[in-house]
Amino acid sequence: MDVSVNQSQQYLYALASGDQGHSVIRLPIKTDRDGSIKVAEGQSVLGGQGAWEQVGQYPGLCPKTLVNRSTQQFVPLRLQNLEVLEDDGLVFTSDRSHIVLRYPSHLNSAKDRTCPELVIDVRGLLSPDFDDREGLANQDYGISLAYNPDAGVVYAGIEDQVYCIDLVQLAKRKSQQSIEVQPGSAAVSADSGADSGADSGADFFYPLKDSSGRSPVVSPGASSISLALCEDSAGKKFLFDSHTAPAIRENPFTATPVKVAELETDGRRVKSWDEPAFNKALQYSSLSIKSDGTQEGNGLRSDVTFLATESRKGAAPVLVAHVHHNHPVVIGDPHKKYPDVEAKMAEMEANGTMSDQTMHPDAYSKMLGDQAAGFYRLHNITINFDDIKGNAYNIKDRVTSRLKKNKVINFNHDYFQVTHGHVMTLPWRDDPNLLVMAHKLPEGAGCGWHTQPDAAWYKVAELPPLYNMPQTPPAEKKEGGGYQVHYETFEDIPRVDWASNAVCYSAYKVK
Numbered sequence: 001m002d003v004s005v006n007q008s009q010q011y012l013y014a015l016a017s018g019d020q021g022h023s024v025i026r027l028p029i030k031t032d033r034d035g036s037i038k039v040a041e042g043q044s045v046l047g048g049q050g051a052w053e054q055v056g057q058y059p060g061l062c063p064k065t066l067v068n069r070s071t072q073q074f075v076p077l078r079l080q081n082l083e084v085l086e087d088d089g090l091v092f093t094s095d096r097s098h099i100v101l102r103y104p105s106h107l108n109s110a111k112d113r114t115c116p117e118l119v120i121d122v123r124g125l126l127s128p129d130f131d132d133r134e135g136l137a138n139q140d141y142g143i144s145l146a147y148n149p150d151a152g153v154v155y156a157g158i159e160d161q162v163y164c165i166d167l168v169q170l171a172k173r174k175s176q177q178s179i180e181v182q183p184g185s186a187a188v189s190a191d192s193g194a195d196s197g198a199d200s201g202a203d204f205f206y207p208l209k210d211s212s213g214r215s216p217v218v219s220p221g222a223s224s225i226s227l228a229l230c231e232d233s234a235g236k237k238f239l240f241d242s243h244t245a246p247a248i249r250e251n252p253f254t255a256t257p258v259k260v261a262e263l264e265t266d267g268r269r270v271k272s273w274d275e276p277a278f279n280k281a282l283q284y285s286s287l288s289i290k291s292d293g294t295q296e297g298n299g300l301r302s303d304v305t306f307l308a309t310e311s312r313k314g315a316a317p318v319l320v321a322h323v324h325h326n327h328p329v330v331i332g333d334p335h336k337k338y339p340d341v342e343a344k345m346a347e348m349e350a351n352g353t354m355s356d357q358t359m360h361p362d363a364y365s366k367m368l369g370d371q372a373a374g375f376y377r378l379h380n381i382t383i384n385f386d387d388i389k390g391n392a393y394n395i396k397d398r399v400t401s402r403l404k405k406n407k408v409i410n411f412n413h414d415y416f417q418v419t420h421g422h423v424m425t426l427p428w429r430d431d432p433n434l435l436v437m438a439h440k441l442p443e444g445a446g447c448g449w450h451t452q453p454d455a456a457w458y459k460v461a462e463l464p465p466l467y468n469m470p471q472t473p474p475a476e477k478k479e480g481g482g483y484q485v486h487y488e489t490f491e492d493i494p495r496v497d498w499a500s501n502a503v504c505y506s507a508y509k510v511k
Helices: 167-171 279-283 339-351 361-371 395-404
Strands: 010-018 021-031 037-039 053-059 082-084 090-094 098-102 117-121 144-148 153-158 161-166 178-181 205-207 224-231 237-243 258-262 304-309 318-323 327-332 375-377 415-419 422-426 435-440 458-462 475-477 483-485 503-510
Touching: 010 082, 010 090, 021 090, 037 458, 053 098, 082 144, 082 503, 090 144, 144 237, 153 167, 153 224, 153 237, 161 167, 224 318, 237 304, 279 361, 304 415, 318 415, 327 422, 339 361, 361 375, 395 475, 395 483, 415 503, 422 503
Parallel strands: 117 178, 144 224, 224 304
Antiparallel strands: 010 021, 010 503, 021 037, 021 053, 082 090, 090 098, 098 117, 144 153, 153 161, 161 205, 224 237, 237 258, 304 318, 318 327, 327 375, 415 422, 422 435, 435 458, 475 483
16 A cells, blocks of 8 residues: 555564564654655654654563673674564564564554464574585575565575465464474474474474475575565565575676565465576676776675565565675566576577676666666665764774775665665664665666666664664764774773673564
């Protein structure tokens, strides 16, 4: 449903994670008459800009230790994910080990809840050596989530498979106030036949299967980073998955780590995991161009992480992806197949003519002609010095080291949400500010990979300062130019109790 000045309320939700557990806040948003995203008027006791409100606090719930208490150094926080259900239930992840369903504080009556609250401990499904695999860029990624409200299913990407949390089946257990399950553990495996008396959750938590009953692997040996669901004009639904790839590659033009699968109408079966048509174009793309118009550089190095799709029901399908060096890439009709173009690409591969000069995004768009709805990237955001908010995650690498070299500080773009034809980019972990920024997705011709639309980012809101930040700013401008850096490393920051107050924003959702 379109959300406008006089229509039903829409919210931006944010998940904050820390040693004390998890916290969820939300901000009322709307689209103004000019199409831009606006926040509801009002102030919040939480701080920030906009009427942020506390939705729920979940202390001690699968907490992620963010600080090594002996060294007082921060431990990297994995990318978390959040989905908001039709009944306002909150499904979120905790590290790479748990999936949680909790209801916000205003839904404290069982009659307001469709399902019982839930904790799924997925450690029994994980490869014991996964975090030690050499050369895999996996340390930042946890469990990916996507929600299909029409089918009543939440999809969870766990390593190289996708699982279903079947909310229809879960609702049948409404008589239980809360449930804790351990799928995949040796004692409670549904395949082992063992009856330990423990709850495996097999009736509502199971692998996404194909029509033959097999559980297809998305990409063998990889781990899902992000899932995104899109719907075409005929109501068919497609699930996109981005996954880990080797951190450093000798061949920079390595295959793009994105797959897509069409879902069956019940949302609980998948046809097959395939490469989307645009994958080859991303594989052979670079971020620089010579004066004669040819590409240069080492490609994207398979660095495609977070994915987001347009959230409006009935809107044209749009996929936004985070790629190398924090560039948002926008792909219209990402699910479509183009048999003539794909046959041409197969021929190029066979005769050895596919390269970064013949199959970059602009060349691919030219091959598609009028068949495609756009394939372009947006400019990075450059933030103002006054908007810099230093914290223990970003103080050295993202702030002071760049200021000392007089380098521009860029917004990370790690997390996106797409709604009403606008992409919102949001802070995560080491971003050096708390700004929620948005950009209208351009319409019509004229945009491409190397003909980017004019940067038109605008400020939507500012997150409450849940980070425990030092009172002294990391640096200040000198009168003659340059910056005076007050502290350069974690140890230099004026001492506060980081160990008990470490909190970072780790996931977002628009509903």
